[in-house]
Amino acid sequence: MKNNKLFVAIILALIMGIIAGAINHYYFPSFQEEFSKNVKLLGTIFIRMVQMIIAPLVFSTLVVGIAKMGDLKMVGRVGSKAMAWFIIASLISLLLGLVLVNTLEPGKKTNISLEQLDGASDILEKTQNFSVEEFVKHLVPKSIFEAMATNEILQIVIFSILFGIALASLGRKGKLIISSLDTLSHVILKMVTYIMWVAPFGVFGSVAAAVSKHGFGIFSLYANYLIAFSVGIIVLWIILLVVGYLFLGKRLFVLLQRIKNPLLIAFSTTSSEAVFPKLVEELERFGCQNKIVSFTLPLGYSFNLDGSMMYMTFASIFIAQVYGIDMSLGEQLTMLLVLMLTSKGVAGVPRASLIVIVATCAMFGIPPEGIALILPIDHFCDMARSMTNVLGNSLATAVIDKWETKPINNG
Template sequence: MASESLSLQLEVLGKAFIRMIQMVIVPLVFPLIVLGIAGMHDTKKLGRVAVKTLVYFEVITTVIIVIGVIIGKITHVGAGFGAVATDPSYLDNLQKGIDMHNFLLDIIPSNAIMSMAEGKLLPVIFFGIFVGLALVAIGEKGKPVIELFEAWTQAMFKVIEYAVSFAPIGVFGFIAFSVAKYGVSSLLSLGQFVAVAYIAFLVVALVLLPLVAFIFKVPYISLLRNIWDLILLSFTTRSSEVALPLLINRLEKFGCNRSITSFVLPTGYSFNLDGASIYASLAVLFISNAYNVPLSLGQLATIIIMLMVMTKGLAGVPSAVLVVLLATATEMGLPAEGVALLMAVDFFVDMGRTAMNVVGNSLATVVVANWEGEFKPNSVATEKVSA
């Protein structure tokens, strides 16, 4: 009993590690966005990269949502589960839906400094784009600011190195806490959903994304080898934000142009959440089957369209994917208790979901860079593939 209490207290180690990384995210992402835009030199290139990026995000996440629905139908995930008495009070504090009107307005910060303080990436990216454009417009006068940001980003990367040295301690704290709090036996009843979710993650990671990489001539295996430790880090900490600053640096070393990486990767954290997309589609099918609420083809099409739109706003909404799931389930007449039920195993699914987000956004960055002719594979990466 005392050991269990101690294990629960060790969560503070994991949270401390997460905060050490989080404190660098906005101070790093903002200047990188500015430098990325300023480095493009012309607005035509920026517009071209933005269009390619958003089109890629929309197509890939839509395909992933469809895959999730297909896997859910094939496996009949949740079927025979029976109506389980679950306390929906877990959902009382969740935002009950996503107001797209407010979401779009929130992208434009009324106070850029406040958005930075609150860690809201979309407003920070929006503001950074305009600062970058302004620096391009004023030409030589903007060079001192660019040089300052160059030095600042190098300092932030050094801070990240310091923080990462505490990673083993932080991960140990999270694992000890998770085992003590959730156990294993009490969660076995929902093991079917967890298993199917991981099968879906593997289908995307080992079938869809390699196909995409082949089409765009991206060395997918080499990419995974170069970021495997960051995938593992995001998996164990359940935080893709932890990997963001490290990924920006890693992908640049992998061969991606900095201006592309600095724009695509942070944007992907809001618009290209592959793991969240497949989870949401699977979860809706699970709730439908668990509560024996059949869905017609028209309803399945509606679910796909709803998730296509709503999964693009995850970064700006509290409770993220659970809010999207709740809104979709409610719209389709599915019981809110089903969402509360899935929260019991969300810890386990969230690990794979987060890692999948990191893999998807890493590939997206390399794809767009290669699409623009701004990807020059690092010789070390090439050696790893041939080895």
């Protein structure tokens, strides 16, 4: 009942956000910038409230999950299954984006220009030092406290895995620490229950700010781009749901019912990270083992972002099409493999997809300034890919949990 009330509240906030943003954009254009800036604070407050508990939650749940497994062979087995799933899912998502952008060719039909470089300079600046050296530095934390302070999920995951393995090897000596971290994770999950009721305000603020700033006219300008991208997201969802049904059967619909709130929040706030704590809670309620959720989900947030993966190849080739750059099949497949690797180094970084796209474009001779072409519409694309990331990680966790337990009755 509480879940349904929250779902209804978020839907109402989404509708009210669209209405408020549209009224401000079309009837009070002089206040457009100020309104957008101020109302967006509601979304910022919600995101920051969630961000403040992500680091301790990832650390405590992942360490406890590994320690509870006890058998390090099980850690290796679950980890290898998870990584195999993530790699295959990433390749399929990247390949799907590549196929669709070449088939639909939105960049050759869209009449847009580089007149507005809003925000592009900031992203270009962030990618100037993007290299193999930076990739490795981002991968391994030099301080766990720094990683936690900046919410670097991938770095926290690496430290937590090592800490959990070491703790599990201590046997009885480590039981007190395991018990304490287990209690900490339950306290944080209780905090999640309170924070989620701020979600409708966050949704209202995020949506109202976006509509107020851009209005509905932007959708006609980018019609071909949005239509092609929407086709990609729909096809990706169909693939994910079919694969999910093959493994989970009718329980797939139970899972979708459980994660409807996280999906909606991710869609409205453009942040899959914002629903991580809630997702942990809902997957456990679905029936997944705590130790599997605690281990697999944080890994998924670093290595299994299906929606973002599809978008990276799609947007990169789109920019090339607009500039009239024809890339051979070999170049495009090489780009796919490069994206497969570089995307893993910026997990948890704000606007990570755009940063990776710019770096990849520069690597293949595509003008990186072309990122300005997609910036105005990126917020709306981000809504869809964030929701897709949540679905992909939920399915991966549920399937891996099934592999590690007795067969689930699909009926």
